[in-house]
Amino acid sequence: MQIKLVRSRAIGLGMLAATALSVSVGQPAFAQQAPIVQPGAPGENSRALTREQSLELGQSSYIEADARFMQHMIVHHGQAVDMGALVEGRSRNEGVRLMAERIALTQESEIAMMRTWLTRRGESTEMQGHHGHHMNHQMDPNVPIMPGMLSPVQMDALAASSGAEFDYLYLTGMILHHQGAIDMVNELLSQPGAGEDPELSEFLSAVVADQSTEILRMQNMLARQG
Amino acid sequence: MTQIKTGISILALAMLATACSPPAANDGSEVASNPPPSREGLAPGLYDAEEVSWNVELVHAERTPEAFAPDNAMWAPAVEMALMQAMQNGEEVERPPSPISFANTDLAFSGDRVIMGNWHGFNVFETQDDSSVEHVLSVVCPGGQGDVSVHGNLVFRSVEDNRGRLDCGSGGVEGESSAERFRGVQIFDISDMNNVRQVAAVQTCRGSHTHTVVPDLNDPSVIYIYNSGTSSVRPSSELEMCSGGEPEQNPDTALYSIDVIRVPLATPEDAAIVNRPRIFADHETGEIAGLWRGGQLEEEAQETSVTNQCHDINVYPEMGLAAGACSGNGILLDISDPANPARISEMSDPNMAYWHAAIFNNDANKILFTDEWGGGLGARCRAEDPETWGANIIADITENGLEGRAIFKIPNTQSAVENCVAHNGSLVPVPGRDIIVQGWYSGGISVIDFTDSNNPFEIAFFDRGPLDSEQLFLGGNWAAYWHNGLVYAPEIVRGLDIFRLLPSEYISENELAAANLIRFDEANTQTQMRFEWPDEPVVALAYVDQLTRSGAMTDAMADTVRSAVNAGSAGDDLLSSLSAAAEGAEGADASRFRALMEWFG
Numbered sequence: 001m002q003i004k005l006v007r008s009r010a011i012g013l014g015m016l017a018a019t020a021l022s023v024s025v026g027q028p029a030f031a032q033q034a035p036i037v038q039p040g041a042p043g044e045n046s047r048a049l050t051r052e053q054s055l056e057l058g059q060s061s062y063i064e065a066d067a068r069f070m071q072h073m074i075v076h077h078g079q080a081v082d083m084g085a086l087v088e089g090r091s092r093n094e095g096v097r098l099m100a101e102r103i104a105l106t107q108e109s110e111i112a113m114m115r116t117w118l119t120r121r122g123e124s125t126e127m128q129g130h131h132g133h134h135m136n137h138q139m140d141p142n143v144p145i146m147p148g149m150l151s152p153v154q155m156d157a158l159a160a161s162s163g164a165e166f167d168y169l170y171l172t173g174m175i176l177h178h179q180g181a182i183d184m185v186n187e188l189l190s191q192p193g194a195g196e197d198p199e200l201s202e203f204l205s206a207v208v209a210d211q212s213t214e215i216l217r218m219q220n221m222l223a224r225q226g
Numbered sequence: 227m228t229q230i231k232t233g234i235s236i237l238a239l240a241m242l243a244t245a246c247s248p249p250a251a252n253d254g255s256e257v258a259s260n261p262p263p264s265r266e267g268l269a270p271g272l273y274d275a276e277e278v279s280w281n282v283e284l285v286h287a288e289r290t291p292e293a294f295a296p297d298n299a300m301w302a303p304a305v306e307m308a309l310m311q312a313m314q315n316g317e318e319v320e321r322p323p324s325p326i327s328f329a330n331t332d333l334a335f336s337g338d339r340v341i342m343g344n345w346h347g348f349n350v351f352e353t354q355d356d357s358s359v360e361h362v363l364s365v366v367c368p369g370g371q372g373d374v375s376v377h378g379n380l381v382f383r384s385v386e387d388n389r390g391r392l393d394c395g396s397g398g399v400e401g402e403s404s405a406e407r408f409r410g411v412q413i414f415d416i417s418d419m420n421n422v423r424q425v426a427a428v429q430t431c432r433g434s435h436t437h438t439v440v441p442d443l444n445d446p447s448v449i450y451i452y453n454s455g456t457s458s459v460r461p462s463s464e465l466e467m468c469s470g471g472e473p474e475q476n477p478d479t480a481l482y483s484i485d486v487i488r489v490p491l492a493t494p495e496d497a498a499i500v501n502r503p504r505i506f507a508d509h510e511t512g513e514i515a516g517l518w519r520g521g522q523l524e525e526e527a528q529e530t531s532v533t534n535q536c537h538d539i540n541v542y543p544e545m546g547l548a549a550g551a552c553s554g555n556g557i558l559l560d561i562s563d564p565a566n567p568a569r570i571s572e573m574s575d576p577n578m579a580y581w582h583a584a585i586f587n588n589d590a591n592k593i594l595f596t597d598e599w600g601g602g603l604g605a606r607c608r609a610e611d612p613e614t615w616g617a618n619i620i621a622d623i624t625e626n627g628l629e630g631r632a633i634f635k636i637p638n639t640q641s642a643v644e645n646c647v648a649h650n651g652s653l654v655p656v657p658g659r660d661i662i663v664q665g666w667y668s669g670g671i672s673v674i675d676f677t678d679s680n681n682p683f684e685i686a687f688f689d690r691g692p693l694d695s696e697q698l699f700l701g702g703n704w705a706a707y708w709h710n711g712l713v714y715a716p717e718i719v720r721g722l723d724i725f726r727l728l729p730s731e732y733i734s735e736n737e738l739a740a741a742n743l744i745r746f747d748e749a750n751t752q753t754q755m756r757f758e759w760p761d762e763p764v765v766a767l768a769y770v771d772q773l774t775r776s777g778a779m780t781d782a783m784a785d786t787v788r789s790a791v792n793a794g795s796a797g798d799d800l801l802s803s804l805s806a807a808a809e810g811a812e813g814a815d816a817s818r819f820r821a822l823m824e825w826f827g
Contacts, residue, residue, distance in 0.1 A: 031292070032291055032292040032293055032361070032364070033361075034291065034349075034350075034361045034362050034363050034364060035363055035364070035419060035420055036293045036364040036366060037363065037364065037365050037366065037419075037420070037421070037422045038365075038366045038367065038394050038395075039365065039367060039394050039414060039422050039423055039424040040393055040394065040423075040424065041392045041393040041394075041424065041427070042392075042424050042425060042426055042427050042495065043423075043424075043425070043495070044393070044423075044424070045421065045423070046421050046422050046423060046424075048420070049293070049366060051292050051293045054293040054294070054346070054364065054366050055293070055296045055323070056396075057346070057366055057368055057395070057396040058294075058296065058323045058327045058328055058346050058368060058396070059323055059327075059396065060323065060324055060327055060368075060389060060396070060398070061398075095576065098576055101612075102579055102599075102615070105611070106579075106599070106600060106604075109600060109604040109605065109606075110600075110604070112698075113603055113604065113698075116697065116698070119310070120306070120309075120310070121321065122313035122319070122321075182458075185458060186458055189388065189402075189458060190402050190461075191402070192400060192401045192402060193398060193400070194388075195388040196387075196388050196389035196398040197324055197389075198324050198326045198327050198345055198370050198387055198389070199324045199325070199326045201370070201386070201387045201388045201389065201457075202326060202370065202371070202387075202601070202603070203603070204388075204457070204458070205386060205433075205435070205456055205457040205458075206600075206601035206603070208456070208457060208458050209456045209535070209537075209553060209580065209601075210579070210580060210601070212534060212553075213533070213534075213553040213554045213579075213580060216533075216534070216554060217554060
């Protein structure tokens with residue numbers, strides 16, 4: 001049996017709790033007494049700041065390329081989820097199944113995070129010129145929607161395969177796919193002013209770190225497959 | 227509770243649903259059995275979220291200082307909703323700061339000061355007698371993630387953000403390459419709180435995600451910093467020493483290494499990178515990317531994976547060892563020459579997505595590694611998430627190197643709006659046991675006993691509801707660290723939580739009192755210091771409590787030992803019974819009997 005114990009709040013915090021609501025909508029509860037200091041470059045003097053100046057320094061911006069990157073990456077990630085959905089009933093390799101499950105879960109949750117990032121900034125979550133199905137009719141099925149993705153023909157081949165052939169196509173396809181994501185990050189960062197939003201910067205680092213780890217892991221699996 | 231031996235397939239795991247339980251209390255103590263409360267469905271709120279705690283008490287919650295807490299931050303759900311509404315109506319709105327711009331991160335301890343890192347800079351607090359803190363300084367220098375360390379009046383800080391500036395300004399930098407950009411390790415002198423100075427800014431190729439202070443036990447005039455950068459490599463046009471790519475194409479690649487920075491303490495402005503060791507190289511062939519390509523593709527290394535960077539490196543200078551959590555592997559390093567770390571052993575595990583942090587136990591015969599599956603931004607403790615992913619793995623250090631044992635994760639009962647995964651922690655210095663306190667982001671803090679590497683179990687926790695019921699806002703306890711009798715846990719949005727552990731059937735008054743004897747004047751969370759308990763009676767009584775709890779010591783013998791402890795000496799009869807009992811006991815109990823004999827000795 002589990003008993004639910006609910007702590008109300010630490011002793012002494014009653015006053016703070018009472019002001020909590022107003023703080024969250026813009027009324028400082030008390031003025032900060034401690035000095036607020038902005039150091040200069042190495043060797044330079046620091047300067048004293050007001051609270052407002054400090055908060056102002058925390059403002060960051062993003063550029064159009066950042067938003068476009070997120071819109072594209074949502075589509076790119078979506079294919080990794082689609083590839084993962086094909087594993088069931090096609091692969092008998094436990095390592096491949098685990099890898100695919102993890103990649104699909106991860107990319108699914110990153111898609112949600114990217115959508116939130118765009119929505120909170122009033123940006124569309126759709127990639128320009130890509131509205132789901134109705135662009136397919138004018139596309140060459142041998143050409144992926146963007147570099148670093150599988151083409152419709154390659155996706156069909158993956159769906160039609162099974163066993164070791166599926167594992168091979170999945171691993172080689174996903175390595176290409178992950179490398180595409182890292183290339184997209186590097187391309188974005190080569191543009192002046194890109195990637196400066198801290199949330200985006202953190203996400204870019206996570207993409208590079210996670211996906212390069214996974215690429216090497218998948219290359220290792222391929223090497224074992226012979 | 228979920229702890230499962232590794233190396234079993236997911237399918238088998240499902241059948242092993244009956245998880246191990248903590249050993250039953252058997253010490254006849256007066257502390258009543260207190261079943262853990264549910265962590266499910268806690269009500270949301272910024273400062274009024276529902277809280278549950280088990281065997282731990284929140285004694286103080288210090289709010290994030292005003293200079294770091296914008297009223298209109300995006301994590302304020304009311305502001306967020308109004309803003310979204312306005313944007314949907316096509317109104318021009320001023321965008322509030324990104325929530326992560328003011329996120330609290332890691333801690334460092336110096337004297338009575340607690341230093342809390344932040345994406346925006348860092349804050350300094352002074353501890354008070356009533357277990358609260360007073361905020362005494364805000365230092366503003368935008369650029370995350372802002373992990374901090376301290377040595378004397380020097381504060382070290384990690385910057386990886388692309389917008390980081392050498393002059394601590396905002397607005398980012400112009401162009402792909404700029405001398406104004408700063409990504410690396412900053413060194414500040416805070417001896418004059420009103421004129422904090424940046425004394426050095428050591429630029430690195432992949433920025434600084436986090437770093438570790440490494441004292442040189444043979445030379446007190448210097449310290450070393452091990453830097454872990456995890457971002458993409460900067461162009462050589464911006465920083466000449468940097469170039470990327472795989473080692474076959476570019477043997478000088480900035481991948482596959484860490485940075486060793488030497489800081490002369492008399493002239494910290496001369497701090498500089500002195501080594502970028504190839505700690506992942508194959509020992510025989512010298513191949514730089516040795517951890518995954520060299521000679522290890524044969525059967526037994528079936529899950530060997532790869533690594534071109536470390537996330538956290540925990541050093542244990544008195545043991546000459548470091549534990550690296552290095553993306554695809556956990557590794558053990560020899561750091562007896564701190565400027566030249568060398569790999570001793572490595573391990574991998576199919577459950578580990580991203581090796582993130584590592585902590586030795588006090589005897590340095592095991593390491594607890596954490597897996598930061600998803601990087602901390604996502605909800606990874608939901609019912610549908612695998613209970614072996616985003617967890618801790620315990621590894622024993624054996625003659626054959628690192629060997630993985632059990633996996634532990636807090637129950638998967640967090641919601642889809644709570645970012646949650648195993649994160650940073652430290653040892654709780656209870657003699658005779660291996661205990662860690664650890665932050666799990668919005669999963670709260672958790673205290674785990676891992677004395678038996680095959681059977682870790684939870685003995686205390688605190689959990690708070692999410693920031694909002696509808697949307698995931700990044701929040702929760704970045705870490706939890708034991709320091710001088712209290713647990714300090716930075717909360718990404720809300721501030722600094724301070725806890726006290728409570729006695730329970732899993733931990734006695736004596737054990738907590740013994741832990742309180744361990745005091746450090748200065749502590750960096752990735753620099754482990756050996757616990758040596760003084761010969762106080764509570765230390766011996768703590769062993770007695772543990773031996774009666776496990777059933778290795780009878781109540782009658784315990785009474786005799788307690789009397790002898792209070793008298794300060796044991797007769798020959800008692801010493802020989804303890805000796806016999808040590809012979810007959812196993813594992814931790816044998817060590818506890820021996821420790822008791824040494825206490826009397």
